[in-house]
Amino acid sequence: GESVGLHLPTLSVQEGDNSIINCAYSNSASDYFIWYKQESGKGPQFIIDIRSNMDKRQGQRVTVLLNKTVKHLSLQIAATQPGDSAVYFCAAERGGADGLTFGKGTHLIIQP
Amino acid sequence: DAGVIQSPRHEVTEMGQEVTLRCKPISGHNSLFWYRQTMMRGLELLIYFNNNVPIDDSGMPEDRFSAKMPNASFSTLKIQPSEPRDSAVYFCASSLGQNEAFFGQGTRLTVV
Numbered sequence: 001g002e003s004v005g006l007h008l009p010t011l012s013v014q015e016g017d018n019s020i021i022n023c024a025y026s027n028s029a030s031d032y033f034i035w036y037k038q039e040s041g042k043g044p045q046f047i048i049d050i051r052s053n054m055d056k057r058q059g060q061r062v063t064v065l066l067n068k069t070v071k072h073l074s075l076q077i078a079a080t081q082p083g084d085s086a087v088y089f090c091a092a093e094r095g096g097a098d099g100l101t102f103g104k105g106t107h108l109i110i111q112p
Numbered sequence: 113d114a115g116v117i118q119s120p121r122h123e124v125t126e127m128g129q130e131v132t133l134r135c136k137p138i139s140g141h142n143s144l145f146w147y148r149q150t151m152m153r154g155l156e157l158l159i160y161f162n163n164n165v166p167i168d169d170s171g172m173p174e175d176r177f178s179a180k181m182p183n184a185s186f187s188t189l190k191i192q193p194s195e196p197r198d199s200a201v202y203f204c205a206s207s208l209g210q211n212e213a214f215f216g217q218g219t220r221l222t223v224v
Contacts (some may be wrong), residue, residue, distance in 0.1 A: 032210055043116075043203050043215030044155070089155065094208065099145055099168065100213060102155035 004092050004103040012109040013053060016059075019077040021106045023090035028071060030092040034100060035064060035075045037086045047075070077108075085110045116216035118204050124222045130192040133219045134186055137206030145213060146179055146189050147203040155203070161187065194223045 003026045013019045025033070031052040050057045050064045052075075057064050057107035063076040073090050087107050091100035117136040127133050137144045145160040159169040161181045169179070176195070181187040191198055201220050205213040 034212055036215075043205075043218050045215065046212040049212055098161045099157045099171075101157065102147075104154045 004090060004101050005056055008106055009104065010107045010109065013080050014111050015080060015082060017080055019075075019080045019084070019108060020089050021068075021075045021077075021108065023073040023103050025071050025073065025090075025092045025101075027092065027094055028068070029094045030071075032093040033064070033066060033073050034091045034093075035062075035073075036089045036091060036102075037084075038089065038105070039086045047088075063074075080110055082109075082110050082112075084108060114223070116204055116206055116214055118202075118216035118219050119213075120219060121217060122220045124224065125194055127195055127223055128193045129223075130190065131198075131221060131223075133189040133195045133202050133204075133221070135189070135204030137186045137187070138214055139185065141206035141208045141214075143207045143209070143213070144181060144187050145205040145207075146187070147205065147215075149201045149203060149218070162186060166204050181195045191221075194221075201202070212224075 005024050013084045034049040035047040037047050040061050048059045048064050050066050055066050061078045065074045075094045087105040089102050089105045093100050119134045143162050146158040147155050149155045158171045159179045160167055164181045177191055179189045199222050201218045203215050203218045205212040205215045
């Protein structure tokens with residue numbers, strides 16, 4: 001089966017700095033990856049996704065990098081803002097819509 | 113669209129009672145997922161449906177748990193009888209094919 005893990009349970013960054021959250025997955029057959037943001041009392045919210053035929057994808061202030069060789073995924077948030085404070089989850093899926101396997105989450109804390 | 117709608121938002125019940133959680137997926141989505149979130153185990157996939165058919169229920173913890181999807185716009189997750197260790201936040205999510213899954217706000221279940 002798939003297992004997905006994050007390297008750090010907590011990441012503290014200064015407001016305005018860039019944040020990098022890392023994730024590793026185990027199943028080389030995984031072909032779809034998503035980063036979610038979860039704020040307190042809410043459900044996970046989609047941030048950005050990437051498919052296995054790409055190694056980089058950019059959104060608004062966020063970039064996802066995929067290294068299939070070492071089965072590693074990262075989320076970069078540029079110019080971190082207080083509103084970015086949340087728990088971030090990476091998730092992986094193998095094949096068509098068979099359910100995402102989630103990592104444990106990294107709590108991003110923004111220091112003023 | 114109002115997004116994925118779950119009810120109730122909070123449920124407190126006594127051990128041994130039956131609990132039914134409800135979900136209305138986003139219109140047009142053909143996959144529906146039930147997840148459970150706890151501090152210890154993170155987000156776990158319990159079961160998912162594709163075109164109203166259960167595809168994989170290997171994540172359902174015990175026979176006390178059952179899920180149904182009688183039509184494309186409604187699903188239930190039932191626990192009978194409930195136990196204190198079932199206390200968690202239960203999320204429903206839906207997607208269209210292998211694309212991002214959209215999550216509801218969750219049901220916080222407390223079994224006393």
